[in-house]
Amino acid sequence: MNTTPVRRVTIIGAQSLEETLISETRSLGAKGYTYTVVHGAGARGTRPSNWTGPNGKLEVIANAEVAERILEHVATHYFDKYPLIAYVDEVSVLRPEKYGVD
Amino acid sequence: MNTTPVRRVTIIGAQSLEETLISETRSLGAKGYTYTVVHGAGARGTRPSNWTGPNGKLEVIANAEVAERILEHVATHYFDKYPLIAYVDEVSVLRPEKYGVD
Amino acid sequence: MNTTPVRRVTIIGAQSLEETLISETRSLGAKGYTYTVVHGAGARGTRPSNWTGPNGKLEVIANAEVAERILEHVATHYFDKYPLIAYVDEVSVLRPEKYGVD
Numbered sequence: 001m002n003t004t005p006v007r008r009v010t011i012i013g014a015q016s017l018e019e020t021l022i023s024e025t026r027s028l029g030a031k032g033y034t035y036t037v038v039h040g041a042g043a044r045g046t047r048p049s050n051w052t053g054p055n056g057k058l059e060v061i062a063n064a065e066v067a068e069r070i071l072e073h074v075a076t077h078y079f080d081k082y083p084l085i086a087y088v089d090e091v092s093v094l095r096p097e098k099y100g101v102d
Numbered sequence: 103m104n105t106t107p108v109r110r111v112t113i114i115g116a117q118s119l120e121e122t123l124i125s126e127t128r129s130l131g132a133k134g135y136t137y138t139v140v141h142g143a144g145a146r147g148t149r150p151s152n153w154t155g156p157n158g159k160l161e162v163i164a165n166a167e168v169a170e171r172i173l174e175h176v177a178t179h180y181f182d183k184y185p186l187i188a189y190v191d192e193v194s195v196l197r198p199e200k201y202g203v204d
Numbered sequence: 205m206n207t208t209p210v211r212r213v214t215i216i217g218a219q220s221l222e223e224t225l226i227s228e229t230r231s232l233g234a235k236g237y238t239y240t241v242v243h244g245a246g247a248r249g250t251r252p253s254n255w256t257g258p259n260g261k262l263e264v265i266a267n268a269e270v271a272e273r274i275l276e277h278v279a280t281h282y283f284d285k286y287p288l289i290a291y292v293d294e295v296s297v298l299r300p301e302k303y304g305v306d
Contacts, residue, residue, distance in 0.1 A: 001173040002191060010295070012238055019288055022143075032144035032187075034114055034159065041226075042236035043302050057238065061189070071205040085236075085302070087265070087295040088207060090111070091189040092175055098145050098187070103275040105292060122245055124245075133288075134246035136216055138260065156299070193214070193291040200247050200289070 006101050007067035011058045011074055012040065013084035021074075025058070028073055029066035031100050035060045042083060053073035061093065063101045079099050105194035106200055108203050110168045111170035112175055113160045114142065117184035121175075122160050127160070133170035133202050144185055163195065165203045207296035210305045211271035215262045215278055216244065217288035222260050225278075229262070231271035232277055235304050238263045246287055265297065267305045 011021060015037065036057045060070060067088055078084045085092055093099060113123060116147060124135055138159045160171065162172060169190055180186045215225060219241065226237055240261045264274060269290055282288045297303060 001170060001177060003173070033137075034141060034157075035138050036140045036141040036159070036240055037136055038238050038240045040236060040238040042257070054259075066213075068205060068267070071207070071298060075205060085140075085265075085297070087297040088212075089293070089295040090190070091191040093187070094173060095181070095187075095190040103228065103272060103279060105275070108291075134244060136244040136259075138240055138242045138261070151256040163289075187304050190294070195289070195291040196275060196287075 001094060002095060004096035004101060005090050005092050006061055006099050007064055007088055007094060008091050009067045009070050009086065009088050011064065011086045012038065012055055013078070013082055014088060015056045017052050017082065017084070018058070021058050025060050025070050026074060030060040030062050030070065031098060032061070035066060042085065050086045061091065061099045063099065066100060092097045103196060104151035105196060106203060107192050107194050108163055108198060108201050109190055110193050111162045111164065111169045111172050111187060111188065111190050112187045114157055114172045115180070115184055117156050117158045119184065119186070120160070123160050124145055125173060127162050127172050131202060132164050132172065133154040133200060134163070144187065163193065163201045165201065168202060190192065205298060207298060208300035208305060209296050210265055210300060210303050211268055211292055212295050213264045213271045213274050213290065213292050215288060215290045216242065216259055217282070218269045219258050219260045221286065221288070222262070224304055225262050228277060229264050229274050233304060234264040234266050234274065236265070237300065237301060246289065259281050264289065265295065265303045268306060
């Protein structure tokens, strides 16, 4: 199969942020998302104390430009205020046009 | 630790497809799977309108040949009929023989 | 955004192992984790027969040394006794210091 490498951005944070984050990533160019209920904990002393508990993992597959925009957005608007982590990796998709990749 | 790079195929689609997809990936050579309940949405206008809702993420770790076979299978039998996405990436495993990798 | 490549170790096994594995990965140097309820099945004949059922996926982002330590730990203490799989891949994070990466 002919697959195309694209970016997958993952954001993990409180479930209360789900709708807002989904809406914002759409505004930034994401064509879709996958959301998974998870729980977790982060480095002590560097996150609010309520970090342990129900959280969600938002995954967005996008082209490099949209991925970059999403990372910048969460770094600017969330990192200071919320216990949230964000990372990016690469996956190879079929039908890249579905994710805004030519 | 001595790890071996293998393929991880991910298929995300309606939960109603779970049993069929698991059974078909086994027939195509997969030795196991991991299934996670998720929800999500995709590109508007290019998927059936019921795409938002409970879905599942099926992950299969396999050798390159089996991974290719699974991608071809879902592209041929699912993409026209179901709101389903599929992608592949690489992870490094311990005990590669468990996944059909020499 | 300036991102830094780090290791993500994934361990999938029975939910009953959750607390122990989280505690042990912390002792080995992990700064946090994400835990997802999943289910799955593995190679027949090579795992205990109760492998199908509620399991959990533990993901830990760490530097290379801690990742290696965790893989060695599960290989030494779990592989003979439990139906458990472990693998590692790489993701690129913002704020690498949160994961013990300089």
